[in-house]
Amino acid sequence: MGCRRKKKSPAVLSYEFVIQNHADIAIFLVICLLLGFTFEVSAKYAIVFIAVQYSVTCTTDGNSKQFLFYESGPKDIATIFFYMLIAINLHAVIQKYILDKINRYLHLSKTEHSKLNESGQLAIFYLFSCIWGATILIAEEFTMNPISLWKYYPHSYMLFQVKFFYICQIAYWLHALPELYFQKVRKEDILRQLCYICLYVIHISGAYILNFQHLGLILMIPHYLVEFSFHASHLFYLSDKNKQKGFTVWALLFILVRLFTLTLSVLAFGFGLARVENPGFPIAEGNCSVLPVRIGCLSVVCLTQVWMMWKFINFQLKKWREHVKKQIPPQKITPRKNKRTKKKPYRANSVNGAAKLKGGQSPRIRKSKPV
Template sequence: MVSRSSSRFNRKRSARRASDKPYTLKEFTDYLAAHQIDAPLKVIVAILIGYLIGVPYFDRFIFITYQNPQTGLYGKGVGDIFFLFFYINVFTMLRAASMEYVLTPIAVAHVKSKRKRTRFAEQMWTVIYYSATFCVGTYLAYHSPYWFNTAEFWKGYPHVELTKLFKYYYLVQFSYWLQQIFVLQIEAPRKDYRELVLHHINTLLLISLSYSFNYTRIGNAVFVCMDLPDVLLALAKSFNYLDFRFICDSTFVAMLISWCYTRVYLYGCIIWSTATEPDLYVNFKLDPRNGSWFPYFAKYIILALEIGLFFLILFWTVMMFKVLAKVLLGSAAADERSEDEAEDEGLESEQGVVGTTSAIAHNSNMTPTKRK
């Protein structure tokens, strides 16, 4: 997977050297895509060596900083950027290595198509990551005052200092979503590519603003609402690639239930809380020295970003229910792949795919398609 693309890039690089032309941004992206293991690994090793030999500030790449010795809690600062940079590299390397050396080999015994093996590996990496973050995020929310109590999002604002686990959790999520921008560029684009780009931009704005301006309680709640359906959807797709039809469809039904409850209902409650409850509990003011970044208009900025994300969620919800209705009515799901992709895979039928998740995979604009 990575080695094959690496050899192709090396041939292009040799031709580039011969012509002495400057590298383009696309060629740089191609280089990173072809070296997803070794390039970030070099960065990681260099940082670890620097830390071990005692280079000043290199600990900031690996560990969270800004601990308050009086409270034992952690604040925020510009130095958190070092942490984000390091873990963007960690996620890039881990994703590529786990896909190439663990997840793709697992698929070999069950999946004949090379393209489907790659898709299986991508989805299983998603399952692994979001399973971990959902468990940690739920643990943090459950042991917080805002567990099913949205008023606590706003009471006592600003919430400047964080526990050790909470700060690790939030910054790891932040670095993962930053790394996802790179993943979007190297994966075969999906039919809903524009919506995915909007989703990622919106999500990164929410994460960065909530962290920087001390809205992390509501940020944790949003993370938890989003992570569970991602686990189940990726798991359903993985079963689909393995042709485990009954398990695939059962998992999809569970995903759809969790999607409606967490992403539509619970996230809708969070939006309602943002619209109504700050007026009851927040002292609206801009006082950065004391961690307060909440002039009254800030409420509408947060609300606009949340609603923007909610519209995308509703868009995908409608698409899923349309496909579900077609399948329940007995219509086969048509294969909408382009002919060149079918030729690449070589083993895939052009007939419709029966099964709920298969229908989602081919009709709900959630399946990768080859870039024209």
């Protein structure tokens, strides 16, 4: 009996080894950091990675009640690294137990397979972030009092939910960078994905470091809602090519959110924060409401919105051209008749091999003479 050859396991720390076991490597590092709490010496270092840092206790005037707030600082880098490892594991779990099963069920091509993986991961993340961010906005009543975006600036003191939300957001988008390597993303898709990942990291980190957390949170949730509608529509489209109504809803939401983002950014950076402008720029106080910072932030937001609208218009024009091509019926190509026609060679009239003369008479058969 013949025996099957076992596949050779890749060499340790080789390209294939890291690709196949990146989630196990990440969970191993997470367990090592958690085991750091077992010893008193290592616990003070492990807590920097796991727990949210820079807690501040404040009391209100005339009231003995204490409130716990948090600030930002360099130790947040360690916390972001820990939750980036968590995001890598969650990414692998979603890929293995949800998206791979959907791919096997739909029997998609390689191109559609990669698109489904990207849209599936992002749709789940956007939906979760929308729900989480909306609960924070409702609980803290940020939307009920928009003047608080600049009236009580700087927002250097954050509640636990706000700081933890920003740490998880930065950790997720940073984890997407090594995932380009782990997921073997196609070369033609790397530049596009790298572009929007870097934009997310720059905008969210900038809002967190410059103490624009409230403004960033209000702008982030509608944007995530639009992105969720797009990727959800894309998933339905991959399952059935006739399901395209979701893209119409996404297009309307996209334009409305772009207008909302530009309007609120100009109102906040151009008018509201100008009233609390700080000419001294004291970094220790966290007040970044100075003219260069406000102009820089407003320019980045406006350029990003213009770039997104440009991509949106090109996308819609491409879809419109494809729709027009489908509506035009293909022209039937008829072969041209050559003027010079070859004359058919003369063939004798014959029926079943017997030649006939004019009038249908067959020639007489000559009798052979007897010898």
